[in-house]
Amino acid sequence: MGKPGVKESRSAPGRRTVIASLHDELRTRFGDRYSTAAAVRDHHGKDDSHHPVIPPDGVVFAESTGEVAFVVRVCARHGVPVIPFGAGTSIEGHVQAVRGGISIDMSGMNRVVAVRPDDLDATVEAGVTRLQLDRELRGTGLFFPVDPGADATLGGMAATGASGTTTVRYGTMRDNVISLTAVLASGEVVRTGGRARKSSAGYDLTNLLVGSEGTLGVITELTVRLHPVPEAMAAAVCSFPGLDEAVRTVVEAIHMGVPLARAELLDATAMHAVNFYSGFDYPEAPTVFFEFHGSEADVEAQGTMMQEISRELGGTAFQYARQQNERARLWKARHDAYPALLGLRPGCHGLTTDVCVPVSRLARCIAESEEDLKTASMPWGVVGHVGDGNFHAVFIIDPDSEAELAEAEAINERIVRRAVAMEGTCTGEHGIGLGKIGFLESEFGASGVAAMRAVKAALDPRGIMNPGKVVA
């Protein structure tokens, strides 16, 4: 786990000549938009994870699908890797250039190509970020729901198969990408579909590329679903005697058809951290943050129902908020959770687990995992997207301590094995990257991984697309 892949090709005979010729070709084509400066390369050789910097040989700042195709064709001809780079907010080591090669920075491909209110869809270039799209949609009465926290690019979110706090109601990237334009390993451009809401035509290339982390193609454009901004929104917070009660409350609500828009769990440590960080005085107990979307009457009814269900399961200190500023205040604790946890140990950084299990097993999975977590020598806290069965244990580790990294990774491994044994997954929303490659076979068996490898070999026979990730 977490050890960068092979690098032998970097020192292979003739490699220097190949790279020099590649530099010439890319500099000629892109001028200033091709960089080999160390700082630029380092920036593109690292994401938001604990995985160390592994810089690419150069970085192209692309501005069109045609330019991406050009880079891929040149790299294919030289047999050199291509690594797409969005906002660099992934957290499993997705962008590290473990076999060198060219990073394609997509941030210049940030045009919103079209917003179509009548079709509830938008087409954007891959470098458009989530918050940028939010801004562009203001006044349309529509919004894009997938919220992974970071201001990631839409292309990166699709490539990672990201999701977030609203998934319980609006789904993941997979549910919200209608079709894609991508550059394949051959340099050919493929459009994976039109804009119809559904299709049963041919193999699902869209979903093959979503979650493929740049290993099957570079996503350059996406058509995504938009949703009507609800007439009304409300928020609520409730404390519970234990994790079990907190989780059961959410499961019960879903089962009763309450269309929760968000249901976020923070454990006692995370609540302690946010109290300390933001000066709140929430009970330091397992807490669920709710959000309700609908008509005025709907959100009122959902809030009442949620309060009743919570009370029956031992929930206390139920707070409900309708106005925008009250809602924002209530949710601030949730939004601050990650920096607040990091604040428990200044100068350190986070290592985050990401398992997802069937919801009926979530409480047990968290409870058993806490037994592992309690053995840790560093601080940790738990946050979870309860409605999806997904939770994150965040370890606050000393970046210079190999021992702490090893310790956190060992606990992560136990958490993953437990989740997979419960018919869950090693990663609900962060992807495989470098960090989770070792778990793939435990989840899909040898035959499943072999099928993935066969697909990879078919679409990228020379292995130049973000090599060393997903399937090593």
Add this chain to the structure above:
Amino acid sequence: MGKPGVKESRSAPGRRTVIASLHDELRTRFGDRYSTAAAVRDHHGKDDSHHPVIPPDGVVFAESTGEVAFVVRVCARHGVPVIPFGAGTSIEGHVQAVRGGISIDMSGMNRVVAVRPDDLDATVEAGVTRLQLDRELRGTGLFFPVDPGADATLGGMAATGASGTTTVRYGTMRDNVISLTAVLASGEVVRTGGRARKSSAGYDLTNLLVGSEGTLGVITELTVRLHPVPEAMAAAVCSFPGLDEAVRTVVEAIHMGVPLARAELLDATAMHAVNFYSGFDYPEAPTVFFEFHGSEADVEAQGTMMQEISRELGGTAFQYARQQNERARLWKARHDAYPALLGLRPGCHGLTTDVCVPVSRLARCIAESEEDLKTASMPWGVVGHVGDGNFHAVFIIDPDSEAELAEAEAINERIVRRAVAMEGTCTGEHGIGLGKIGFLESEFGASGVAAMRAVKAALDPRGIMNPGKVVA
């Protein structure tokens, strides 16, 4: 279009010996559950489409994943095709044995393995039918929403990427299959995931198999999402001066966030047919059938809102029904549409188009298609899943007339070309089978079809999995 694929391998030298040896092996293993009787082979060489019977060499009635794996291994060793068969209700020529081979009848794999109310999921064998699952779920407070009309098997519905009347609210098979067990061309069994509600682990084998029509593997078991039965349901019917107003009413409702559970369009001909067939006296004008799900207050509010929107767009004769028997009466016309259309010309059968376009283009697509349809020498009618942008023109053709078939296919081709030009798809829910192969490239381009072929070659290098379908 519609011409069965190549059959040369049927008379290749040595083939008779191969088939004889295969017969022996399968008879030894399966006894009575292996049949080479002409009637059985004919039944398995035809679906509900106009495509002619092309019988397999034999039919295995499988009862377990292990048995399916055995058949695939034997066939792989002999280089003989394998064709999964569910209920035979597909309508694009999905099961015809264009290169001979063994049909695997899945109807004996009809166990509901588990229903898990806490997780809102169920695991079923591939031969479980939609109505069987409905029955098994009675009393659980849960239901499985995908309703393609026919009592198809869940495995067949997944393999086809089916959907139907409730898709506007609950999604397609793609949205409702959590994971699959399948037998690949090697005879290996793969499980494409656990039961977590979401995962970003590895390539999406689930969605690769959904819609692959048996060409990448035989689906033997599925874990599907269940949904809480709504507290209340209501129905409504409304007539419109034209298709444009009917479609715009639905689009407007979706845009305003009305969570329609069903919104089904019938054109004037279809309404004439159901009046004639079932003795109704509905206005013979474009008509939309609605269904609302939610709390008592929700469905009331949705009905009121729908009536207002309809009225603004010229809708008349709005009828609303809350009680189960009234709802059933109201919806009977919609349910009778297909037999009613066939009833316009006794002894004939249907050929059904299936394009799907962005909803903003649906009215124009239908209107322009009607100009083509009006040239037809046989009766036809239009029904549509308006909220999805999907409509079907049903031609009532004489089964013995090659000229009528050719005429209907020519019009279908014009409808498909128009839909694809509108960023739509040649098939919203019926799949490619034999009937739509010729359109795949117009929709995905040469690079898209090449990528699909590469995936097919990677997972089925000998081309034994339902050959001649999807990618020829």
